[in-house]
Amino acid sequence: MKEEASPDFRLTGKVAVVTGGSSGIGRGCAGFLRDMGAEVVIVDIDEKRGRRAADELGGSFFPCNVTSSADCEQAIREIDEALGRIDILVNSAGVIVRKDVVELAEGEWDLVIDVCLKGTYLISKYAIPVMVRTGGSIVNIGSGWGLKGGPKAAAYCAAKGGVVNLTRAMAIDHANQGIRVNAVAPGDVDTPLLRSEAAQLGVDPTEFLRESADRPLRRLGTPLDVAKAVYFLASDLSEWVTGAVLVVDGGGLA
Numbered sequence: 001m002k003e004e005a006s007p008d009f010r011l012t013g014k015v016a017v018v019t020g021g022s023s024g025i026g027r028g029c030a031g032f033l034r035d036m037g038a039e040v041v042i043v044d045i046d047e048k049r050g051r052r053a054a055d056e057l058g059g060s061f062f063p064c065n066v067t068s069s070a071d072c073e074q075a076i077r078e079i080d081e082a083l084g085r086i087d088i089l090v091n092s093a094g095v096i097v098r099k100d101v102v103e104l105a106e107g108e109w110d111l112v113i114d115v116c117l118k119g120t121y122l123i124s125k126y127a128i129p130v131m132v133r134t135g136g137s138i139v140n141i142g143s144g145w146g147l148k149g150g151p152k153a154a155a156y157c158a159a160k161g162g163v164v165n166l167t168r169a170m171a172i173d174h175a176n177q178g179i180r181v182n183a184v185a186p187g188d189v190d191t192p193l194l195r196s197e198a199a200q201l202g203v204d205p206t207e208f209l210r211e212s213a214d215r216p217l218r219r220l221g222t223p224l225d226v227a228k229a230v231y232f233l234a235s236d237l238s239e240w241v242t243g244a245v246l247v248v249d250g251g252g253l254a
Helices: 025-037 047-057 069-084 106-131 154-177 194-200 205-212 223-234
Strands: 013-017 037-043 060-063 088-090 136-141 181-184 245-248
Touching: 013 025, 013 069, 013 106, 025 037, 025 088, 025 223, 037 047, 037 069, 037 205, 037 245, 047 060, 060 069, 069 106, 069 245, 088 223, 106 136, 106 154, 106 223, 136 154, 154 181, 181 223, 194 205
Parallel strands: 013 037, 013 088, 037 060, 088 136, 136 181, 181 245
Antiparallel strands: none
16 A cells, blocks of 8 residues: 655654754754744753844753753753653754873863763753653764764764764663654764864864865755754654664765
8 A cells, every 4th residue: 555645744843952052053953943843942051142042043941061960950850841841852962172082181081071972861861751751752963973983083982982872772772662762973064163173173274174075075064954864863754763873974974
């Protein structure tokens, strides 16, 4: 029997929580999910930019340091009290330090691991008990460097590699609760985070961005490129997809 295509894969009526949603990939994801009908909640440590982004999107903002268990528990509790549900969680909060293990200070290692990996664990820990009431989708933002190594990014590669396998473990553990868990692995995306890498490495930013665009599709990614992939994994378009890692990098990893 031929199946009919669904006429509507919009996210109307769904609540989407995006960590690190005040800028970069997180902001792009929040904007696109809003455009597709979701009620967007931005969770970020930067209150000024977070509130501005939420106001621009007509959504909500909740301050949170994703490395703090108390902050994450409080933010999720307040979101649940205010909106009554969480259908989509996008774990996008992240930082990068461009150093090898010899150069890297222990505190820098801890910062990158805590924000990128521990933060994904902590927000998910408190969001999943809310999400089980309706079922839903978690999309973790990984990286191409979570699938292969990269120069002078030891902590970031370790953290994003952890995010990739954490995604798989969560997908196994929570499938029977109606929660799908997937990851997007972006390549170089034109964001403030990417531009900060040039400063950290002490290289010309124009040349750095030009080299970053050297991939088969011949350009840098944009937050919208990543947001479209996140939407696919968050929506019913991917209702039989869990534990997957979707590479979005213009062919760079290939």
